[in-house]
Amino acid sequence: MALMTAACLCLGTAVGAEADGEEGVARDGFTHDQRMAWWREARFGMFVHWGIYSVTGGEYQGRKLPNSAEWMMNRGQIPVAEYEKLAALFDPEGFDADTFVRLAKRAGMRYLIFTAKHHDGFSMFHSRVNPFNVVDATPLGRDIVRELVDACQRHGLRFGLYYSQAQDWHHPGGVGNTWDDSLPRVSVDEYVNEKAYPEVVQLLTEYAPISIFWWDTPREMSRESLDKLYATRWLQPGLITNDRLGENYPGDHRTFERRIPTHGPEGVDWEVCMPISGSWGFKRGDVAFKSTETLIRNLVDIASKGGNYLLNVSPTADGTLLLQAVERLYAIGEWMAVNSESIYGTTASPFGRLQWGRCTMKQQDGRTTLYLHVFDWPENGALVVPGLKAERVRCRMLDDGTPVAAEAAGDNWRIQLPAARRESPVTVVKMEIDGAWSVAPVSPMLQADGSILLGAEFAYLHNNEGMRGIEVLGTGDEAFIGRWKDPHAWVEWPVKVARPGTY
Structure with missing residues (x-):
């Protein structure tokens, strides 16, 4: 069966997963299928966004900032020197890694991914090259990544790390800080060499075992820097990486953010990441918590299309989760205790859209x-x-x-x-x-007259969180793609074609 991809309203060829060496065996001795075997079995993971931005809870100088709270430094255009003061207020003595991991396990999650460094440039581990880190710059003085690695080992969960490789609003060469004129600007390559690359190497060598490395917001990096970062994947045998390092660096799986695709992409592994509430980072007064029913149905919907569900929670400044999040995770766990066999190790539905x-x-x-x-x-x-x-x-x-x-x-x-x-x-x-x-086959996009219907509800939207990205508005025949204000965003439609012809 042929597969065509329409991207940005143009036909093109999707980049496939890398295969190194003979018969797809990579430099670490694993084939792609061997790397992904446990991940495909798992289907459900926990994402944790946590940093010193939790001190403010999305509010700065009396203003509640829009969008996700972890973007507060950017949205509030806070100077680096001012933002650094938050580290002295970050003392989450209530944080217990075992409690978090046990909660994830009780909810039926099989892996946990934690933000080692987000866009604000603050390292949640004892960085050797960045003194702006949780051990050296806060009264807590504890290595959060180390504690989570060890807790996951104790409780049998796979552990992964999120790392913002391009955006760094704290380093003079990092991408994204356009407001602080006091920064002595240097090149992005210099930032990668001084900070990003040595930190990634440290994480992948001193914090083993790491099962997943989750890049984010690829932009404005040289091919040399991208190649250098991409090569670090061999430091952990069997390491899984996502598709957000940079263009033409596909990684092992695709990512969809906040939105579940109408149809799962065929021939690739994929994952939907989504916050349990409205914000990735802790946001004071956030009332946009998804219902338990919605969360369970999201998990089922994604698994039915062959994907994984990475559900995000956001600790407060004291290192605990809000009751709304805990209650929902407990409820998901109760459902999974009865029905997990219908999720773990399953593949996509053979049917089209089912009414019930x-x-x-x-x-x-x-x-x-x-x-x-x-x-x-x-x-x-x-x-x-x-x-x-x-x-x-x-x-x-x-x-x-x-x-x-x-x-x-x-x-x-x-x-x-x-x-x-x-x-x-x-x-x-x-x-x-x-x-x-x-x-019986179902092809909702391929019409009887040979035309291809590129409907909004069948599109895959690629946008960067924090930007004013695109989204599908409306439903059914009234659905359309709107709010397309992000120049980095793009749209694609995979189309199944049963036989050669003119379409």
């Missing part, structure tokens, strides 16, 4: 298992699985194992759900199929 919910799938030893996630319980209790052709199926409710009747109905299968509706954000039916089966 989503589907995940597992295939093993000639048997296929479909996990039917019911968002909207049918009024008559009859769950129709469209376009499925199979000889023998067995169905039961995943929560208590109750068998449910299933029968072929034309080109569909009809499952009769129990009379009593489940009190759950998502109810799961486990459908086991023996032998051969098929699903």
Whole structure:
């Protein structure tokens, strides 16, 4: 099956994952599939944005700043000398790495990614080259990254690091600080050589094991600097990297921010990162917490399209999470305790859009298992699985194992759900199929007359957090792509074409 990609309203070729050496074996001895095996199994991770910006909680000199709170230095145009004073106020004695990791594990998360350095240039570890760090510049005097690495080891979670390689509003050569005229400007290459590169090397050599390195906001860097940073991935065997180092540095997986794509991109690993509330960093008075139902359905939706869900939480200045976040993580954990088999190790749904919910799938030893996630319980209790052709199926409710009747109905299968509706954000039916089966293909973008409908809801939007990026507004036939004010943003449409032709 051919795959075409329309990018920025032009047809082009998507860059694939790197394959080094013979048969895709990289310099560290791992193939791409070997690196990604545990990650594909995990499906669910915790993102943690934390830094000295949490001291202000998104407020500066009596003003509540817009957007995410970790951008406060930029949005408030705070001079470096003034911003540095926040470090003296950062003393989160209430932070306990084991508590965070246990909470992530209880929620069903399999990995944790922490912001080692965000755009403000403050290092949350004992940097050898940057005195503006949590050990040397704060009364806390503790290495937060070290504590989290050790806690993840104790509790069996994979650990990853976020690092802002280009934007650094504290270093004279870092990208992004356009307001502080007191900075003695130097080149971006000098910043990379003095700070970014040695810090990345230190993180990948002194804080092992690191499973993921998560770059962010690629911009304004020379090819030489990018190559230098890209080469650090070999310092940790099996290290997974994302696609945000720079153009033509695809990493191991793609990232989508705040928005779940309508269809998962085929042939690549991908992840959706999203804050549990409205802001990545702690924001005082943030009331935009997503409901437990939304969070669980997001997890299911992403898994049904073959992706991972990286859910962000933001500690306060005292090192704890708000009750709203803890309650939601506990509730997700309760759902996962019953239904995790329908998430871990699953692959994308074989169906198109389902009216009643989503589907995940597992295939093993000639048997296929479909996990039917019911968002909207049918009024008559009859769950129709469209376009499925199979000889023998067995169905039961995943929560208590109750068998449910299933029968072929034309080109569909009809499952009769129990009379009593489940009190759950998502109810799961486990459908086991023996032998051969098929699903009628669905291509919502390719029209009968050969035209290709590049609908807004089928687009993948690429924008940088903190910028005024694009988004899909409206739904259905009324959907459109709007607020396109970020010059770095772009749009793409992957299109499935079953046979050669003119389109």
